[in-house]
Structures are given as C-alpha cells and as structure tokens.
Amino acid sequence: MPIVEIRDLSKTFNGRKAVDRLNLTIEEGELFGLLGPNGAGKSTTVAMLSTVLQPTDGTAIVSGHDIRKRPKEVREIIGVVTQDVGLYDDLTAAENLAYFGKLHGVEGGKLRKRVNKILDIVQLKDRTKSRVKTFSGGMKHRLNLAVGLIHKPEILFLDEPTAGLDPAARLSVWELIKGFQAEGTTILLTTHYMEEADYLCDRVAIMDQGKIVALGTPAELKRSIGKLEVIEVKARAPKKLVAKLRKIRKVEKAEITSEGLRVLTPAADAVLSQVVKSLADEGVHMDSLNIIQPTLEDVFIKLTGRALRD
C-alpha cells in the first residue's frame, strides 16, 4: 500500500518550474531517496509534501490525507528535518526534545520515555543534561535529527541529512537513519550524494530540473545503463579535455567531476591507452586511475550528460 502518492505535483517560482508534474508513490516502510543536483527541485518537493509550501498545481496524498485539503492532519503524522538546525542553544538536549514533543502534543510520562529512547538512538544519552551550546557540530546534527522523530511520525522527511558532515559523522547518521526505518518509519530523504542514495535507499528517483529522469532500486538503475564500465581518473583535469575524450572511439560519455573525470565506455580495455595519452598530451598529472562498475553518478551522467556535482 502506498503511504505517499504524489500526483502531478508542480511548483512554479516566477514563471520557472522548480517541480514539474511530479508523479511518484512511496510504499509504507520504504526508505525512498530523491537524488539530484543543486536546484533539481528536491527541497521544494519536500516543502510541499510537508505543507510548508503551497503547490502551484497537482497534489499529494500523505497517509490518506490530501496535502492541500488536510494540511493539519498531514502535519500531525509527519516529521521533518531540514538543514536549518532549529535547536535552542540555552536548553539541554532533553529540554529541546521535550519542547518539540509538546509542540506535537506528546506529554507526561509518554514524553519522558520517548525523550530517553530517542536520545539513546541518536547516541546522546550521556549528554542528556548538557546545554546544546556545548555540543559539537555533529552532536547538534544528531539532536536535530532526533527532533524530527520525537512524536514518532509515520513518515519522516529528511532534506539532505548528511550535507556538510565529515565521512565518519556521515556513516553514523546513515546508521541512525537505518534505525529509524527499523522502528517502522517510512522515510523520504533527499541527497546529492550518490553513495548515500545507493547505500541507504530501497528505491531512488533521480531528479533533474523538476522532473524524475529515472526510478528504481539502486541495482536496477545501475543495470539500466547497460554493459558500461567506468574509467575513473583522479586528477585536476581541465574542461577542454572532455571534448578530446569524447572523440575517442567507443567512449560513450566523458565528464569532469569534483575529483577528476569519468569516462563511460562499453570497452574499457580498448580505450584505456587513448585516455591516458589524452591526459599526457594535456600535461595532466594523475593521482589514480581505476576501472570500476557504474555508480548512480554514471546513471545520472548517462541520462543528462552532466555530473551530479561539478
């Protein structure tokens, strides 16, 4: 049974379509990912689903409630965590959670129990009585996630839950999110980290310019681009190299990424020497070169001709 049904959901800002007739269903208990580059429309989608932003057109049914006709009912059963940390610095961890719990109508012994459980889940039990202003960035981040869960929502919206975290903190948040799902919460998360979508999500919708360009399990998406291999080069590569690489026979796509470049080809062995020669001709020093299986990044490159991050 779908718990979220998005129907032709659209948002236009000043004549520009930020979300363009989005259709999507999310199943109960699913951990669903919206993966896309900056400006794809992920946050706008989450803002509409959480009834903070009015759609221009279309609607969504969230656990039986229409977001346009029953926003109050929708707000009662969802949890929302955005990047803006909304914690009170002068309150302790427990006080912050209690405050937000009360806002959601959780009270008394039930609230105390829930606060304790959540602090345990986000590994802040030993800091229950510390003021938030004494917390590290990572601790604040975990407490902010906890706030979204205090009222035991049926559905949790996480907008870029690991943006700006270092790799260790990111791993710990990933485990937290898995724990939330294990508690029975349906989760919609947005991310522009393909590893995150790949590792965490049951299904992923790849979004670009307000539209879904691909949808499936991470494995399905990777299979969908056919028998391609990726030559991944870590190097500081100039943009003009791309044009050269694309001229090599059997190179399907070539893109500069934040770490270097990626060349998609059905025959890595055959094109490898020419790729290396093109780099050498441009005087590019390589930090490493690997032939790897396609990732969700390559699915995005194949579909849009651009890198997720550039």
Ligand SMILES: Nc1ncnc2c1ncn2[C@@H]1O[C@H](COP(=O)(O)OP(=O)(O)OP(=O)(O)O)[C@@H](O)[C@H]1O
């Ligand atoms: N309040 C607003 N007013 C005008 N334009 C907006 C507003 N909010 C978003 N947009 C525009 O809508 C488009 C989608 O933005 P959105 O924030 O949904 O993208 P995103 O996928 O969340 O990107 P990011 O990865 O950078 O968070 C962008 O072009 C953005 O400039």
Ligand SMILES: [Mg+2]
């Ligand atoms: Mg966003």
